[in-house]
Structure formats: structure tokens, C-alpha cells
Amino acid sequence: MRLVLLGPPGAGKGTQAGRLADRLTIPHISTGDILREHVERGSRLGVRARAYMDRGEYVPDDLVVRMVMDRLDEPDAQKGFILDGFPRTVLQAQALEDALAGAGRPLEAVLKFTIDADMAIKRLSNRWLCPCCKRTYNAEFMRPREDQLCDDDGCGLTRRSDDDEITVRRRLEVYRDETEPLELFYWERGLLREVNAQARLELVTERTMEALSDIAS
Numbered sequence: 001m002r003l004v005l006l007g008p009p010g011a012g013k014g015t016q017a018g019r020l021a022d023r024l025t026i027p028h029i030s031t032g033d034i035l036r037e038h039v040e041r042g043s044r045l046g047v048r049a050r051a052y053m054d055r056g057e058y059v060p061d062d063l064v065v066r067m068v069m070d071r072l073d074e075p076d077a078q079k080g081f082i083l084d085g086f087p088r089t090v091l092q093a094q095a096l097e098d099a100l101a102g103a104g105r106p107l108e109a110v111l112k113f114t115i116d117a118d119m120a121i122k123r124l125s126n127r128w129l130c131p132c133c134k135r136t137y138n139a140e141f142m143r144p145r146e147d148q149l150c151d152d153d154g155c156g157l158t159r160r161s162d163d164d165e166i167t168v169r170r171r172l173e174v175y176r177d178e179t180e181p182l183e184l185f186y187w188e189r190g191l192l193r194e195v196n197a198q199a200r201l202e203l204v205t206e207r208t209m210e211a212l213s214d215i216a217s
């Protein structure tokens with residue numbers, strides 16, 4: 001299954017992406033990770049991306065699309081993929097659509113996780129971050145086994161400094177303004193499917209599987 005995930009901060013998109021990848025046995029592809037990996041490895045694309053980053057500029061869409069397409073060529077992505085963190089704009093969506101069409105692998109669905117502002121704030125303000133591996137925890141929904149310590153590496157958890165209420169509300173507004181055109185783009189193509197993410201992790205995963213039931217193979 002070929003999917004793109006959209007969702008505001010606090011909707012649990014990253015967590016759901018991981019769970020969905022397990023259920024569907026397709027890779028969860030975070031574009032942030034791909035970019036970092038190319039830069040660290042010093043690949044041809046990574047070196048070009050690095051030049052933009054060093055100048056404090058955005059990495060151009062065509063470069064990111066090429067990295068994504070590169071990743072989708074790998075054996076584990078032949079059955080499908082879950083793209084997370086890209087596209088963010090209509091221009092990027094268009095570039096991705098063209099590249100996927102060229103490869104004969106068009107998207108099958110775009111999942112939009114929805115959550116109301118109050119719940120997002122509640123979730124984000126309870127959020128703890130592992131500074132070592134970047135895993136996030138939640139005081140209410142996803143506690144570490146030992147208080148304040150990362151399950152994976154035992155690092156002391158820290159609070160995200162930008163998670164206070166006003167900042168969270170602003171992040172949600174910025175997200176909505178930026179993503180509305182993107183949602184319209186996918187809605188016009190009949191790809192957009194909404195999932196109410198205002199529930200326990202397990203239930204949201206079930207809702208997601210249900211939303212995909214007609215194309216699950």
C-alpha cells in the first residue's frame with residue numbers, strides 16, 4: 001500500500017506510522033531521516049543538500065523528491081510505503097505525484113489524522129523527549145517503564161521547551177494554514193481519508209486500518 005500521512009502536532013502521527021508499518025509490513029519512511037542519512041553518508045544527493053543547509057536555505061523540492069524516489073527503489077519498499085513528513089506543500093505534492101506516476105507507483109491513499117486543539121495541547125504539554133534517541137514519551141498516554149528514563153537507552157528525559165500552551169496553539173494554527181491547500185489537493189484526487197485520532201493508540205490504529213480496508217491487500 002502506498003500512503004502519505006498528514007496530521008497536526010500532537011495527533012500521534014509518528015507513533016501511528018510505526019504501528020501501521022508493522023501491521024502492513026511496509027516501511028515507515030520519514031523524509032527527515034532520509035535527508036539526514038544522505039548528508040551523513042555524504043552521498044551525491046547528500047552533498048548537494050548539505051550545500052543548501054550550510055547556507056541556511058531550504059533543500060530544493062526536486063532534490064528531496066529524488067531522495068524519496070531513491071528510497072522507494074529499495075527492496076523493502078516494493079510492496080508499498082508510508083511517507084511521513086513529505087510533502088508539506090502543494091508544489092512538493094505535485095512533484096511527488098509526477099515522480100510516482102513516472103515510476104508507475106501512484107499513491108493509493110492520504111491519511112489525515114485529526115484531533116481538536118484542546119486534546120493536542122493536553123498531549124503535547126505532557127510530552128517528554130529522550131535527548132539521546134529522540135524518542136518521545138507522554139506522561140498520560142505513553143509512560144516510560146522507569147520514571148523520567150528512556151526505555152531504550154536509559155537517558156534522562158527532558159521536557160520540550162516549546163510545548164507550552166500558547167506555542168502549541170500557534171503551531172497548530174501554522175500547521176492548519178500550511179496544510180489546508182495540501183489537503184484540498186489530495187481531496188480533489190479522491191485520496192484523502194480522515195481518521196479521528198482522538199482516542200487511545202490501539203483504537204486509532206484500528207480506525208486507520210478500517211479507513212484503509214477497501215485497499216488493504
Ligand SMILES: [Zn+2]
Binds near residue numbers: 135153
Ligand atoms: Zn532514548
